[in-house]
Amino acid sequence: MGEQKDVILSVRDLTTYFYTRQGVVRALEGVSFDVEKGKPLGIVGESGSGKSVLALSILNLVDEPGRVERGEVIYKGKDLLKMSKRDLDRLRGGEIAMIFSDPMSAFDPTLSVGSQITETIRRHHTGVGKKEAKEKVIDLFQKVKIPSPTERFDEFPSRFSGGMIQRAMIADALSSNADFIIADNPTQALDVTIQAQILELTNELQRTLGTTFVFITNSLPILARYADHILVLYAGTVAEYGTKKAIIQNPRHPYTQGLIESTPRLSGERLARLKTISGESPRLSKIELDRCIFADRCNEATERCLMKRPVLTSVKGSDDHFSACFLASGTMVRV
Amino acid sequence: MEVLIEAKDVHKDYPLKRKSLFKTPDVVKAVRGVSFRLRRGETFGCVGESGCGKSTLSRLLIMLEEPTVGEILYQDENIHQTGGSKKLRIREKIQLVLQDPYLALPPKMKAGDIVAEPIRIHNTDSAATAIRERVLDVFKEVGLKEDDYYRYPLSFSAGQRQMINIARAVILNPEIVILDEAVSALDVSVQANILNLFADLREQRGLTYLLIAHDIGVVKHMCARIGVMYLGKFVELGSNTDIFVKTLHPYTHALLSAVPTIEKGLEKQPIEVLTGEVPSPINIPPGCSFESRCPKGMNICRQVEPKLIESEKDHFVACHLYGNES
Numbered sequence: 001m002g003e004q005k006d007v008i009l010s011v012r013d014l015t016t017y018f019y020t021r022q023g024v025v026r027a028l029e030g031v032s033f034d035v036e037k038g039k040p041l042g043i044v045g046e047s048g049s050g051k052s053v054l055a056l057s058i059l060n061l062v063d064e065p066g067r068v069e070r071g072e073v074i075y076k077g078k079d080l081l082k083m084s085k086r087d088l089d090r091l092r093g094g095e096i097a098m099i100f101s102d103p104m105s106a107f108d109p110t111l112s113v114g115s116q117i118t119e120t121i122r123r124h125h126t127g128v129g130k131k132e133a134k135e136k137v138i139d140l141f142q143k144v145k146i147p148s149p150t151e152r153f154d155e156f157p158s159r160f161s162g163g164m165i166q167r168a169m170i171a172d173a174l175s176s177n178a179d180f181i182i183a184d185n186p187t188q189a190l191d192v193t194i195q196a197q198i199l200e201l202t203n204e205l206q207r208t209l210g211t212t213f214v215f216i217t218n219s220l221p222i223l224a225r226y227a228d229h230i231l232v233l234y235a236g237t238v239a240e241y242g243t244k245k246a247i248i249q250n251p252r253h254p255y256t257q258g259l260i261e262s263t264p265r266l267s268g269e270r271l272a273r274l275k276t277i278s279g280e281s282p283r284l285s286k287i288e289l290d291r292c293i294f295a296d297r298c299n300e301a302t303e304r305c306l307m308k309r310p311v312l313t314s315v316k317g318s319d320d321h322f323s324a325c326f327l328a329s330g331t332m333v334r335v
Numbered sequence: 336m337e338v339l340i341e342a343k344d345v346h347k348d349y350p351l352k353r354k355s356l357f358k359t360p361d362v363v364k365a366v367r368g369v370s371f372r373l374r375r376g377e378t379f380g381c382v383g384e385s386g387c388g389k390s391t392l393s394r395l396l397i398m399l400e401e402p403t404v405g406e407i408l409y410q411d412e413n414i415h416q417t418g419g420s421k422k423l424r425i426r427e428k429i430q431l432v433l434q435d436p437y438l439a440l441p442p443k444m445k446a447g448d449i450v451a452e453p454i455r456i457h458n459t460d461s462a463a464t465a466i467r468e469r470v471l472d473v474f475k476e477v478g479l480k481e482d483d484y485y486r487y488p489l490s491f492s493a494g495q496r497q498m499i500n501i502a503r504a505v506i507l508n509p510e511i512v513i514l515d516e517a518v519s520a521l522d523v524s525v526q527a528n529i530l531n532l533f534a535d536l537r538e539q540r541g542l543t544y545l546l547i548a549h550d551i552g553v554v555k556h557m558c559a560r561i562g563v564m565y566l567g568k569f570v571e572l573g574s575n576t577d578i579f580v581k582t583l584h585p586y587t588h589a590l591l592s593a594v595p596t597i598e599k600g601l602e603k604q605p606i607e608v609l610t611g612e613v614p615s616p617i618n619i620p621p622g623c624s625f626e627s628r629c630p631k632g633m634n635i636c637r638q639v640e641p642k643l644i645e646s647e648k649d650h651f652v653a654c655h656l657y658g659n660e661s
Contacts, residue, residue: 046522047493161612191384191549193609196593200608218522221552224600248597262527264552266596270575273531274556277524280492 008180008212009035009058014071016050016057025285027053027066028236032312035180035229038206040213042227042244044220044259048281050236051216055184059092075180094124097173101185103165107157113165114138114153117172124176140171144201163194170201174209184216199226220259224248229320232256235282235293238312242321252315252323254298292325300327339511339543340373340396340429345405347391351617361617365391367567368405370643373511378537378544380558382551382590386613388567389547393515396545397431398422427457430504434516436496440488447484450474450502457507473502476539477532494525498532505536512536514546518553530557551594555579563587566616566624569643573650583652586625623655631656 012032018025027050035041045051056062058073060080073080075096080088092098100106107116117140118133128136134153141149144167157165166186173181183202187195203226205211215227223230223244230247232240232255240253251257258277279297287293292305304326315321315328347366354360366388373379381389394400395407398414406413414425433439440449450470454460460469471481477498488496497517504512514533518526530553536542548554554561555575562572563584571577571584582588592607611628614620623629626636635655643653 046524163612191613192551192593193384193589194612196595196606196608197610199595200606219595220523221595221597221600224597225595226600245601248601258524260597262524263597264527264530264550264556265598266552266555266579266591266594267598270556273534274527276527276531280494280525281522 005034006037007034008037008076009214010072010074011058012072012074014054014057014073015069016053016062016066017069018066020065020285023285026236026287027284028057029287029289031071031233031236031238033229033231033238033241035212035214037212038210039228040202040206040215040226042215042217042223042230043233044217044223044230045233046218046281048235048284049233050284051218051233052184053236054233055098055182055214055216058182059096059098060088061092090124093120094176095178096180096182097176097178099166099169099173099181099183099186101188103169104157104160104162106169107165109157112154112156113160113168114141114155117168117175120172120175137171137175140174141168143174143205144168144171145197146171162190163197166190166198167201170198170205174205174211178211180212180214182214182216185218186215187222188217195222202226220248220263232259235287236284237293238322238324239294240321240323240325241312242315242318242323246315246318246321250321252321252328253294253325254300254327255294256323258297294325302326336374336376338372339375339410340545341408341411342369342371342392342396343406343408345369345392345395345402345407347388347395347400348403363616364567364619365616366395366402367619369564369567369569370405371562371569371572373543373545375510375543376537376541377560378546378558380554380561381545381547381564382549382554382561383564384549384590384613386566386616387564388616389564390515392564393431393513393545393547396511396513397429398426423457427453427459427507428510429513430507430509430511431513431515432497432500432504432517435520436493436500437488437520439500440496442488445485445487446479446491446499447474449488449499450506453503453507459507469506470502473506476505476536477502478528492525493521494528497521497525497529501529501532501536505540505542508540509542511543511545514544514548516548517546519548519550526553533557551590552596563590566613566619568624568653569651570625570654571650571652572643573647573652577647577650581647581650583646583650583657584625584654585629585631585656589628589630623653 014028014031016028018027043051057068062068114137117137121133121136122128138149138153146152146167187198202213227244230244234255239255261275277297292310295301295305310324310326312322312324315323345366346368349363349365351361383389395402401415409425447470451466454466460466479498518529546557560574561578562569565586571587589607589609609628622638623636623641626632641653641655643651646652646657
């Protein structure tokens with residue numbers, strides 16, 4: 001991938017397995033990608049594709065019975081997987097923050113929202129007094145557009161609506177001057193008009209504070225609007241990765257094409273039937289490594305796909321578009 | 336076209352617990368005067384954000400709730416004033432598919448028994464072999480296999496579970512199926528399969544659907560007529576084209592603008608972001624309920640609640656911008 005890019009996070013061959021009684025679950029297998037500073041990356045995948053495990057693996061938060069098997073997560077030149085626990089603790093919740101789909105459960109219901117964010121600030125900035133921290137929280141509440149921030153400071157999470165608590169969660173992420181925020185399905189529980197508010201807010205923060213976001217979601221339409229690069233995850237592996245434009249206008253993996261075509265459209269003629277992808281995602285405990293994992297659901301699969309696993313390769317020499325399909329550079333036509 | 340269901344000014348209030356002996360208890364006004372007609376063979380969509388009353392509406396239609404005011408007629412008969420065998424017969428004709436394919440199925444019953452249960456309850460067939468045959472026919476229709484009869488819900492994928500739900504809903508040969516967020520828990524590729532299945536069943540069985548959803552793409556794809564709900568009322572109601580192309584109500588505009596779509600994403604059109612959130616359905620202020628968030632609010636909106644009027648043929652809107660007489 002290019003030379004002059006300002007890469008903030010570089011993931012290489014990230015592989016995470018879970019050892020369960022039913023056998024080894026290959027949740028992630030050789031995932032590689034780069035995130036450039038200020039250019040939001042969107043990771044899209046269906047349930048069970050390994051999206052959340054990817055987020056946890058990046059932050060080195062995978063717990064028993066799971067284990068990061070191999071790979072590198074280079075953040076600003078340092079490998080998070082090799083860092084000491086102390087350094088890692090300083091980084092996580094500090095420079096790197098995470099936002100969850102269910103912010104209500106991320107806050108302690110018995111403490112006021114303001115006091116919990118104060119805690120984050122004081123933990124990551126030694127020497128900040130309580131009063132100073134409180135002022136900072138109120139300032140952050142203003143930044144994320146929580147109305148009447150001073151009154152809101154002392155309120156408990158249960159008094160916040162779904163949209164408001166997500167704003168508070170973002171304020172918490174920003175409180176430690178986060179540079180890099182992983183948002184795991186940040187608007188899943190929200191209505192469309194509130195979802196638009198939150199996503200537009202992240203957009204604005206990106207511009208004003210230079211924060212880099214990684215959005216993890218199952219909605220390609222959201223990424224079409226808010227991401228710069230898109231990574232399509234399928235059954236724990238990268239199916240396709242590239243600029244938003246490349247992925248949406250010129251998808252070179254049959255799975256990406258299927259995802260786009262099975263999404264109901266808002267414009268144009270109504271279709272009698274939607275295009276579908278036959279079958280369902282494979283179980284991660286039953287993945288065969290010596291063939292294409294999408295072959296069973298693919299209309300264009302040939303014998304080659306059943307004998308060898310396609311690796312992520314550049315599409316026609318582009319340094320910004322990669323697909324794990326034998327047909328990617330060839331004659332694959334969009335149907 | 337024959338009208339199957341007619342709702343006339345339906346209201347549903349839920350009184351809350353009395354806070355003080357001397358105060359009247361607060362009331363949640365979930366549905367506040369909804370009228371519409373469901374015609375045979377059509378798919379009518381009902382969109383709105385959480386708390387707009389769309390699920391209460393579906394509960395009223397399947398007789399799980401009684402309206403506080405107003406009536407719902409099924410083939411000219413008030414469904415909430417029937418009893419006994421008559422009520423059972425209407426229930427046979429109006430069925431429901433729910434959102435969560437996991438919670439909607441009893442985990443300790445086999446798929447076959449789940450689908451057979453409505454037959455047993457409604458006693459439309461008694462011989463065990465006849466029941467089994469009917470179940471297997473429906474299994475085939477929705478895309479399940481014969482072997483699936485003896486499997487438990489846990490061993491199915493989400494899409495297959497929704498197929499079981501659908502099989503259970505159609506086994507009694509209903510006329511109307513209410514799809515209450517029936518695909519919102521599914522992944523897009525699975526969702527597309529289920530939406531196609533709904534289209535097939537509509538064609539083969541001549542079903543009438545009331546589709547309740549928050550996903551506007553799904554509603555646009557499925558429905559010929561659509562009602563947009565806000566805080567317990569329809570604010571706009573019309574054909575697919577009326578709603579999506581000839582949009583009138585500011586709320587519908589904002590809703591459509593807020594939906595991210597693959598096509599819009601690349602164009603980078605600015606989107607219209609509504610400020611604020613849906614007000615509480617407990618103390619609804621006078622005037623238009625959308626006024627607090629409306630970019631086009633006027634003086635009159637704060638005082639007089641606009642009525643749902645026919646602005647163009649079969650296109651209804653409740654907004655003072657469109658010549659609402661008070």
